[in-house]
Amino acid sequence: MGKSERYLARIDGRLLRALAHPLRVRILELLRADGPATASGLAKRVGESSGTTSWHLRQLAEYGLVTDDVERGNRRDRWWKAVHEGDQLHGKDFLDDPELAGPFSAYAHTLIEQRYAAESRFIGELADWADEWIDKVNFHDSSLSLTPDEAVALSDEILEVIARYRRPERDGDTPVRVHWAAFPRRARPERP
Template sequence: MGKSERYLARIDGRLLRALSHPLRVRILELLREDGPATASGLGKRLGESSGTTSWHLRQLAEYGLVTEDSERGNRRDRWWKAVHDGDQLQGQDFIRDPDLAGPFSTYAHTMVEQRYAAEAQFVAEMREWSDEWIDKVSFHDSPLSLTPDEAAALSDEILEVIKRYHRPVEEGDTSVRVHWAAFPRKSRPETP
C-alpha cells in the first residue's frame, strides 16, 4: 500500500458506525501514534480489560481500520496495527441522515475531547520538554470573517501543508500532534 493510500481513511457511514464508540477511537489513536500493540498492552494503558480491548480490536479489524501485525507476536500474543495514519470526514455526509446523525455526533464529540486531552496533557508536561521544543510550540486561535468558500479554501491549503510534512518516521523525530479545525461561530455581541 502506497503512502497516499495509507495516509487517510475516508469515513463513510459504515466506518462511522465502527468509530461511534469512544474506546475504539482511543484504541485507533494509540495505534496510530505509538505503533503496534497487543490487546493486553492497550488494556493496561486505557484502564480496560484485555478482553474488552480485544473485542474492540476485532471490530476495528472487521471494518478494515486495524490489522494484525504479522511481523510481531504469535498465536497467543497477537499484535495489532493501524491501517491508516488518520481519518478524513465531511460532516455534510452524515448530519442530515437520521440514522447517522447520532454516530456522527458521538464520533465528533470524542474527537474534540481527545484533542482537548492531548493539549491539556502537553501543558501539564510542558516543563519536561527541552527549550528547543518549548521555543517551537505553537497554539494559535484566530477569529476570521470568511465566506463558506473561503473557509473551505483555507482548510484545503492548511491540509496540503500538513500533507507535505507527512513522511515516514526518521531517527531524531519526535511525535508531534497537529490539530486543524475551521468552523463557523454564531456571533453574540452585547446589546445595550
C-alpha cells in the same frame, strides 16, 4: 489513489458507526500515535480488560481500520496496528441521514475530548521538554470572516502543507501532534 487517501480513512456511514464508541476511537488513536500493540497492552493503557479491548480491536479490524501486525506476535500474543494515520470526515456526508446523527455526534465529541486531553497532557509535561522544543510549540486560535468557499480553500491549503511534511520517521524526529479545524461560529454580541 491520491497521496492523502493512503494516509487517511474517509469516514462514511459504515465507518462512522464503528467509530461511535469512544473506546474504539481511543484504541485507534493509541495505535496511530504509538504504533502496534497487543490487546493486553492497550487494556492497561485505557483501564479496561484485555477481553474488552480485544473485542473492540476485532470490531475495528472488521471495518478495515486495524489489522494484524504480521511482523510481531506469535500464537500467544496478537499484535495490532492501525491501517491509516488519520481520518477524514465531512459533516455534509451525514446531514441527510437521521440515523447517523447520534453516531456522528458521539464520534465528533470523542475527537474533541481527545484533542483537549492531548493538549492538556502536553501542558502538564511542559517542564519535561528540552529547551529545543519549548520555544517551537505553537497553539494558535484565530477568528476570521470567511465565505464557506474561502473556508474550504483555507482548509485545503493547510492540509496540503501538512501533507508536504508527511514522511517516514527519521533519527532525531519527535512525534508532533497537529490539529486543524475550521468551523463557523454564530455571533452573539451583547445587546444594550
